[in-house]
Amino acid sequence: MSATTSDGATVPAIAVHDxxxxxxxxxxxxxxxxxxxxxxxxxxxGPNGAGKTTTxxxxxxxxxxxxxxxxxAGHDVVRERDDVRRNIGLVFQDPTLDGYMTAAQxxxxxxxxxxxxxxxxxxxxxxxxxxxxxxDRKDSxxxxxxxxxRRRLEIARGLMHSPRVLFLDEPTIGLDPQTRRSIWTxxxxxxEREEITIFMTTHYMDEAEWCDRIAIMDQGQIVALDPxxxxxxxxxxxxxxxxxxxxxxxxxxxxxxxxxxxxxxxGAVAFGVPSGEEFVPRLFAxxxxxxxxxxxxxxxxxxxxxxxxxxxxxxxxxxxxKHRNRVMMQMMTGGRR
Amino acid sequence: MSTTTRPAQVAxxxxxxxxxxxxxxxxxxxxxxxxxAIKIVWRRELIRFRSDRIRIATSLVQPxxxxxxxxxxxxxxxxxxxHGVELKTFIYPGILCIAVMFTAxxxxxxxxxxxxxxxxxxxxxxxxxxxxxxxxKCLGGATVASFQGVIVICLAGFVHVPYxxxxxxxxxxxxxxLAFAITAFGVMIAVRIKQMQSFMGVMQxxxxxxxxxxxxxxxxxxLPGWLAVLNRLDPLTYAVDPMRRIVFNHLSISPAARQAxxxxxxxxxxxxxxxxxAGMIVLLGLAMLSIAIWEFSTTx
Numbered sequence: 041m042s043a044t045t046s047d048g049a050t051v052p053a054i055a056v057h058d059x060x061x062x063x064x065x066x067x068x069x070x071x072x073x074x075x076x077x078x079x080x081x082x083x084x085x086g087p088n089g090a091g092k093t094t095t096x097x098x099x100x101x102x103x104x105x106x107x108x109x110x111x112x113a114g115h116d117v118v119r120e121r122d123d124v125r126r127n128i129g130l131v132f133q134d135p136t137l138d139g140y141m142t143a144a145q146x147x148x149x150x151x152x153x154x155x156x157x158x159x160x161x162x163x164x165x166x167x168x169x170x171x172x173x174x175x176d177r178k179d180s181x182x183x184x185x186x187x188x189x190r191r192r193l194e195i196a197r198g199l200m201h202s203p204r205v206l207f208l209d210e211p212t213i214g215l216d217p218q219t220r221r222s223i224w225t226x227x228x229x230x231x232e233r234e235e236i237t238i239f240m241t242t243h244y245m246d247e248a249e250w251c252d253r254i255a256i257m258d259q260g261q262i263v264a265l266d267p268x269x270x271x272x273x274x275x276x277x278x279x280x281x282x283x284x285x286x287x288x289x290x291x292x293x294x295x296x297x298x299x300x301x302x303x304x305x306x307g308a309v310a311f312g313v314p315s316g317e318e319f320v321p322r323l324f325a326x327x328x329x330x331x332x333x334x335x336x337x338x339x340x341x342x343x344x345x346x347x348x349x350x351x352x353x354x355x356x357x358x359x360x361x362k363h364r365n366r367v368m369m370q371m372m373t374g375g376r377r
Numbered sequence: 378m379s380t381t382t383r384p385a386q387v388a389x390x391x392x393x394x395x396x397x398x399x400x401x402x403x404x405x406x407x408x409x410x411x412x413x414a415i416k417i418v419w420r421r422e423l424i425r426f427r428s429d430r431i432r433i434a435t436s437l438v439q440p441x442x443x444x445x446x447x448x449x450x451x452x453x454x455x456x457x458x459x460h461g462v463e464l465k466t467f468i469y470p471g472i473l474c475i476a477v478m479f480t481a482x483x484x485x486x487x488x489x490x491x492x493x494x495x496x497x498x499x500x501x502x503x504x505x506x507x508x509x510x511x512x513x514k515c516l517g518g519a520t521v522a523s524f525q526g527v528i529v530i531c532l533a534g535f536v537h538v539p540y541x542x543x544x545x546x547x548x549x550x551x552x553x554x555l556a557f558a559i560t561a562f563g564v565m566i567a568v569r570i571k572q573m574q575s576f577m578g579v580m581q582x583x584x585x586x587x588x589x590x591x592x593x594x595x596x597x598x599x600l601p602g603w604l605a606v607l608n609r610l611d612p613l614t615y616a617v618d619p620m621r622r623i624v625f626n627h628l629s630i631s632p633a634a635r636q637a638x639x640x641x642x643x644x645x646x647x648x649x650x651x652x653x654x655a656g657m658i659v660l661l662g663l664a665m666l667s668i669a670i671w672e673f674s675t676t677x
Contacts, residue, residue: 100502125504126403136495140425152417153503155410156401164399181428202401233398 051114053078053205053237054099059108061094068094070260071108076239076253078204081231083251084241085341091260092241093133096209099239100130113204126154129198133209135190137197139183143174146182147197154201168196171233172226188219195226199234206230208240212247224250245341254341256348263348268341275339275347278316281308282323283332293327406504414505415513422484422517426524436483436525440476443594444468444536460634465536467638470620471593473529473548474613477556478588480525482580484518485563489576508670511564515666518560519553526552539627547623554655555616558662565669568676587613598640609644612661615654618642622651 054076061069069091076082084092097103099112101121110117113127137146144165151161169175172192182190191211198206211227212220228250231238240251248254249268256264256271264271284290290309294300302311313319316336324331404410426432448465455464491497500510530545530552538544563580570576590604591613600608608614618641625639641648 102498102502122406122504125502126405130502132495132498134495136499138421138425138496138499139494140428141421145421145424149417149421150499150503151401153414153500153505154403155406155413155504156403160399160401164401167399200401201403 050078052076052111053080053113054082054239055111056095056099057109059095059098059110060106061091061098061103062106068260069098072255072257072260072262074255074262074265076205076237078237079231079235081227081238081250081252082240083248083254084239084257085243085245085248085254085345086241086257087243090257092243092257093209095257096207096239096241100128100207101125126201127204129201129203129206131191131194131198131206131208131211133213135194137182137190137194140181142179142181143169143185143193144178146193147200150197150200156201164200164202168199169193171199171230172196188215188223191215191219191223192226195223195230199230199236202234203236205237205239208238210241210243212242212244220244220247245345248341256345258349264344271344272339272341275343277312277314277339278319279310279312279337279339280316280319280323280334281305281310281337282334283308284329285332286329289329290327290331293329297326297328298322403504406506411506411509414503414509415516418500418510418513419517419520422487422514422521425487426484426521432483433525433528436479437476437528439479440472440529441532443475444472444532447594448536458637460631460637462628462630462634462638463537466538466624466628468594469533469536469538470548470624471588471591471617473526473552473620474555474591474593474617475588476529477522477526477552478559478584478613481518481522481556481559482563482584484521485514485560485567486573486576486580487518488514488564488567489570489573492571493573507674511568511666511670511673514564515557515560515669518563519557522556522560523549523553526556538624541627544623544627548620551616551620551623551655551658554658554662555613558612558616558658558665561662561665561669565665565672568669568672587611590614591617592642593617596638596640597642609642612658614642615649615657618649619651619654 052075054074056072056074059069059072060067072091072095084095086092094103098105099110099117101117101124104118112124115123115127117124138149141149147165147169148161151165156164165178166175169178172195174189174193174196177185177189182193185193195206195208195211198208208227212223215223224247227238227240230236242248251268253265253267254271255262264274266274282290287304287307287309291302291304294302294309294311300311300313302309304310316338320334320336323334444465448463448468452464459467488497491500501507527549530549533540533545566579566583567576570579590607590611592608593613597605597608597614597618621639622641625635642654643649
């Protein structure tokens with residue numbers, strides 16, 4: 041069931057054109073542009089403060105854009121706010137459950153607010169709660185749930201009204217790796233079963249791998265947009281690491297036989313080649329000296345992020361927090377004078 | 378706009394899907410869907426109140442302290458002026474008001490909690506009018522506060538107020554109007570306040586003066602000029618006065634006692650009738666509700 045206009049033509053689930061949002065002097069989002077196809081899992085990747093949440097808030101009609109245009113499920117986010125809201129589900133970065141009510145009551149309330157037909161509330165509730173494995177806990181007070189259970193319940197709630205687009209803002213932030221993994225399994229299963237479009241933000245590189253396409257965002261702009269594999273292929277080279285008895289000789293041999301420039305990293309010889317797996321047999325055949333071990337690793341999204349922004353995502357965030365601390369120190373010391 | 382809901386669209390089950398998918402459709406916004414939203418916001422207040430038994434108890438402590446401790450303790454000092462009527466009986470209508478008022482303000486405070494804990498966002502992004510959220514909140518708070526009022530009404534016998542059906546009906550109706558007006562007032566303040574501490578501060582600054590000035594604890598005739606002016610400006614005065622009138626209508630006491638203890642609120646010598654007083658509470662409540670809705674609709 042893809043989004044269609046009245047004349048039956050398929051429209052993108054999300055279409056964004058030159059979207060800008062400024063908060064006073066700060067330009068949080070500086071003219072982003074992209075389209076998301078129906079049924080796609082689309083990821084926004086970038087460090088904290090890159091403008092991901094602001095973008096998502098504009099798409100969810102929570103924040104009015106300064107300029108530009110955005111359409112979600114075929115509706116304009118400013119002029120057709122209610123139509124957009126009827127067609128989207130939201131899972132926020134911060135929890136928005138009522139901890140004093142039971143899981144079922146939270147979902148019931150959501151269904152009532154969205155005007156879900158009364159006779160379908162129960163079966164739908166059962167379906168979404170079973171999907172996230174919480175049906176047997178439906179009558180428990182949400183306040184007793186763990187962080188992972190709450191997030192799962194929020195995802196279930198976001199689905200209660202069968203939205204066409206589900207927005208997930210950092211759905212796995214602050215969760216342990218195992219829970220993160222299970223949430224991703226739910227998300228993919230969901231996307232297959234409900235044919236839903238998923239738009240999510242994350243700053244975990246490994247998670248972005250689950251997306252069909254990724255937009256890398258840095259300082260309010262999209263710096264790259266492609267499937268993860270394409271992005272990684274653009275970076276190109278696989279990384280090969282070998283252990284030998286004589287690293288210096290190995291480096292010289294690599295230079296001599298393959299014309300490869302290798303260097304020593306963490307006690308091993310490391311170098312980059314376009315296709316590591318094809319290179320390894322040649323390496324054994326032609327290097328002319330014994331190799332004790334070899335490992336090949338594909339470029340990661342970290343490498344992709346690095347090649348587009350000149351920094352790793354972690355460094356980008358550290359710079360930011362350093363800047364924040366500096367500003368805070370200035371405010372504090374300034375205040376004391 | 379049609380109010381009919383579309384039939385369920387049960388999608389074809391894909392071979393991989395273990396069960397058929399229940400698909401629902403969110404209908405266009407209608408008057409009925411707004412009513413439904415109001416109802417669920419109202420119900421949430423009740424659910425939360427019911428699960429919070431500590432709150433039911435704690436918000437009764439202060440009014441009951443006033444009623445039984447202050448009422449009994451000051452009896453000796455006051456007996457000269459009360460013409461044989463017990464002080465507890467005299468302050469009972471005022472105490473009922475304050476019990477309702479505390480609960481109503483606390484209910485309104487839940488908007489601040491909801492904002493702090495994020496739940497407000499869940500309601501803000503739903504395809505409903507902001508006014509539905511505010512109306513639901515106000516009705517919910519009013520219901521909860523009225524319930525608290527009923528507990529105090531049940532205690533009437535302990536302070537020698539007779540359980541007369543007309544009396545009970547009268548004060549029950551009045552306390553409901555008060556509960557609504559105070560919740561609307563609280564919501565109006567809460568919408569603009571981001572932190573619980575600030576709200577509590579504002580509440581202390583507003584509720585206690587309103588209570589003391591209203592005449593809940595003293596007769597409103599023969600006051601010093603400044604206090605008389607403040608008293609006539611205090612909205613709570615117009616809730617306490619008719620309630621006291623109803624209670625005193627059902628007491629068998631001397632006309633002198635009646636005149637001393639229940640002189641009635643007057644403007645430049647004109648005694649304000651009960652219906653006008655009740656009308657004022659309703660109007661004030663509606664005015665504050667409108668302001669709250671307007672404020673809530675303009676915040677992002």
